[in-house]
Amino acid sequence: MPGTDPRIMFVTRKWAPAVGGMETYSMRLTEALGKIEPVEVVALRGKANGMPPGPIDLLLFPLQVLTRWFARRLSPDVLHVGDMALWPMGLLGRLGRSTQVVLSAHGTDAGYQRRGGLKGRLYGAYLKLGARLLRKATIIANSSATAEALTETGWSPSTVVPLATNLTGPDPDGCHNGRILFVGRLKRLKGFGWFVREVLPLLGPEMEVEVAGTGWDAGEQSALDDPRVNFLGSLHGDDLVTAYRQAMCVIAPNISTGTGEYEGFGLVAPEAASCGGVMLAADRDGLRDAVVDGKTGYLVKSGDARAWADAINRVAAMTVDQRRAFLENATATAREFYCWDRVARETHAAYGTRA
Template sequence: MDNLPPSILFITRKWPPAMGGMETYCWELAQRLGRFGRLAIIALPGRKGGAVPTLPAMLWFGFSTAVRMIFRKPTTITHAGDLAIWPLAWIASVRGRKSKIVISLHGSDVNFANGSGIASRLYRAYIRLGAHLLKRAKLVANSEWIASLARAQGYSDVVVVPLATTLKAQSVPTGNNGALLFAGRITPSKGLGFIIREVLPLLDESTCVRVAGSVWDQQEAELLKHPQVEYLGVLGSDQLANEYARAMCVLVPSQTSEGFGLVAAEAAACGGVVIASAHSGLAEVVTPELGFLAHAGDAAAWANQIGAIAKWSASERTRFVSAAMVFAQQKYDWDRVAADTTAAYF
């Protein structure tokens, strides 16, 4: 019996068909954890079309999983997919005093505690209670910025494991379509409005912004009617990879903090030339080897960087793209994420 591989329980409320960075992380990591032990998964699937579960579904998942945890045999490792479900990890720690408790940290599940509203203050108290009760938990942050936020809330044992991308090009793209690409949720925090309202007027009037992603804010969606905007809808993986490779620039203009910035990593791995906001986890991903940074609210800086890339010769573009692709594909690899994460288990 002592020679059995370790048992791993992975718990997540972020699961396909819901779409997002946390869902991608949980799915891709879970596909690999079985290599390191006997894996069991308790997951709450999202809704068709990529939407997250309803609030009643989330509440029922929390309650029903807590009951299951109380009566379940303890595992060697219990891994909670995000900090918001720390009580489930706490139950596992009480049930199995020798169990290793691991919690993944993302952008939204930690950064929300920094807000000034009532909901943020309540959430801050909630995760600080978790820090008090889970003294022996190991936390896995996807960026040093997220790790610093967790430490500020009382969590001490935090390691950093950057994310990865499933999208990768096999060959260096040649040429580009002359357009800018925005890929992501269409909501004010992601910065599409900043690009259209403030940056686009500083560029040549023939410049087109191609937009791929789901609408989360109807007011922001009105920008899709702009004559220099082409809305592509929600794209499949192959279509999105092709758009990254064909764009003159891939823009990641987030106006609020990002835990990691997955779009930047996957765009570079597909042969895209990335410009991203110079803050939070994005600035850790978009190093000079991968792309370019501009201050989030500085329209002139964005326009100047776009203009500089537009003037590249074919050889200059190929040289940069080929090096960035190699860098992104080697660094942001899911097998590396799984290996680094399980290193925190043992």
């Protein structure tokens, strides 16, 4: 009826103009959910320069949420909190007689305790407290790896809903530029330095690597000095789509770091497949949910240099017709499965699930 409060309230500290995966998740998910039924969004906007909100804004955000909560005539049927670090907002659900509390789990927010040290231990204790206070909450993990990390602090994930991408490109033509493409931050977990040291020497001298991204760990920077590596900087929009399409293959060679750090999902994989790139991803962590093995790309044994070299050589040996046939199926599968409408449908279905 006119003037009725939406029965779903979505609370997030990740929103535009800030730029990041969790910001994209919050905005795209609520947009797609809005096609199913109205959603009230309570969001903490980021800074105009693309950075996340400052600490004072974060401290004041609960007051914004409380104001919106008490402005409602009825408590929401569903209170969806956008990430695990914001779990205290879920306690508002106790004020509603039948409010279902739902929390999304992404990666670092679910597994930061694995990194150890004082910060890791404190964060782990913080999550364990939330698990005790919100035992009946519905938890939506973005991958099986994230769900596993959550169990370490006492949470019981209700369902896994892999993420999506809006990036897409023209239909694939089977052509490529002969180069290998890496997209993302240069950090040890992502495995780029390992790839340059261990895999690139096993490949023919004609094969070169292009890198699109910003920021890197000090230990990874030396990989950019290899004469067969070309650093492109940060790519967005049409430039990124073109890079995915033109590459001979796109790689996500993640490795174990021994620190407990893990890949929550791996958005590069569905992006590449949707844009017409041949995706090779390490068979570990959230990448297993970001690739439909053999359909949207291929999973390769993590840390096995010979397996990676063989996989790349197989892609390089594809004929134009073979490559086009694979990519036509890959892009169709990726665009159908890794889409926000599917994420919204599965999330909405989870609203009917209580732990």
